[in-house]
Amino acid sequence: SQTIHQWPATLVQPVGSPLSLECTVEGTSNPNLYWYRQAAGRGLQLLFYSVGIGQISSEVPQNLSASRPQDRQFILSSKKLLLSDSGFYLCAWSLSANYGYTFGSGTRLTVV
Amino acid sequence: KNEVEQSPQNLTAQEGEFITINCSYSVGISALHWLQQHPGGGIVSLFMLSSGKKKHGRLIATINIQEKHSSLHITASHPRDSAVYICAVRRAMNYGGSQGNLIFGKGTKLSVKP
Numbered sequence: 478s479q480t481i482h483q484w485p486a487t488l489v490q491p492v493g494s495p496l497s498l499e500c501t502v503e504g505t506s507n508p509n510l511y512w513y514r515q516a517a518g519r520g521l522q523l524l525f526y527s528v529g530i531g532q533i534s535s536e537v538p539q540n541l542s543a544s545r546p547q548d549r550q551f552i553l554s555s556k557k558l559l560l561s562d563s564g565f566y567l568c569a570w571s572l573s574a575n576y577g578y579t580f581g582s583g584t585r586l587t588v589v
Numbered sequence: 590k591n592e593v594e595q596s597p598q599n600l601t602a603q604e605g606e607f608i609t610i611n612c613s614y615s616v617g618i619s620a621l622h623w624l625q626q627h628p629g630g631g632i633v634s635l636f637m638l639s640s641g642k643k644k645h646g647r648l649i650a651t652i653n654i655q656e657k658h659s660s661l662h663i664t665a666s667h668p669r670d671s672a673v674y675i676c677a678v679r680r681a682m683n684y685g686g687s688q689g690n691l692i693f694g695k696g697t698k699l700s701v702k703p
Contacts, residue, residue, distance in 0.1 A: 515630075520593075520693040521675070565630050578622065578691070580632035 480504060483568045483581030490588055496541075496555040498584050500568030503549065508570040510551040511578075512543055515565040524566075527551060563588045592616050595676050595694035602701050608663040610697045612676030615657065623650050623661050624675040626696065632675070635661070666701045673698050 483500045490496060502508050512524040523536045525543035533543050540559050544552045551568060568581040593614045602608050612621070623635040636643050636650040638659065643650050647666075652659040663670055676694040 520695040521677070521691075522693075523691060567630075567632060569632075577634045577637040578624075579634065580624075583630040583632070585630060 481568065481570055481579055481581045483584060485584055486582065487585045488587070490558050490586065492560055492588055493557045496553070496558050496562070496586070498553040498566055498568075498586075500551045500553075500581055501549055502551075502570045505549070505570070505572065507548060508572060510545060511569040511571075512551065512553050513567045513569065515567065517564070521567065525553070558588045560588050562586065591694070592692050593676055593678055593694040595674075595697050597697060598695070599698045600700070602666050602699070604667055604701055604703050606666050606701075608666050608670075608699065608701075610661045610674050610676075610699070612659045612661070612694055613657060614659075614676075614678045614692075616678065616692070617681040618654075618657075618678040619681045620679045621652055621659050622677040622679070622691070623659070624677060626673040626675060628672070635674075663699075666699075668701045668703050671700050 480503045509526060509528050511526045513521045514524050515521050524541060525533055525535050527533050527545040530545055530548055533545060540562060541553060541555050563586055566584045566586060569578045571578045596611045620637050620639045622637050625633045625635050635648060638650055638652045640652060640654060647664045649662040661674055673696040675696045677691045679691055
């Protein structure tokens, strides 16, 4: 069966520190992968998506970057965190535009 | 104006009540999703609809493409149904859609009291 793993579950980081959040998918090949952010009191916002290894599309300009070094691995990074990067980050996958989404359990990031 | 609007924002119900959450959108879509987010934050996909009606247990989702409107119904509500319910639409390709283009509503927070 297909599963998605996202870690860590919670993270408290000082301003200016680097960030690396990892997401891996099991049980499927060549998934579309997504990173979303949910800021306090706001809806989910797409940050990045990837349709294949090394292929990253960014939806919003920001302090973050994403990479897909392997087919089922999606990493969200920052070189220097800002206070405004605080939020709830969700990874998700889908097979294609016509399929449903499966979401990870999320990472709650607090930048202090 | 947001492209996806949900109502109500907050909903409190007594156990056993029939619940309706509404979603209206203003863009052409290829699919609409209903998601459930529990207090811990994890999100579960409930339905993906492109037409008509789907049912899963006590949950029913309907969509009217012409009216650009969808409803999520919960029959015989239970305290374990308490969660945030999120409507999301995938913009159709001829409306600027892409592989990643899901537009989310802000969610409806449901609290079911025993």
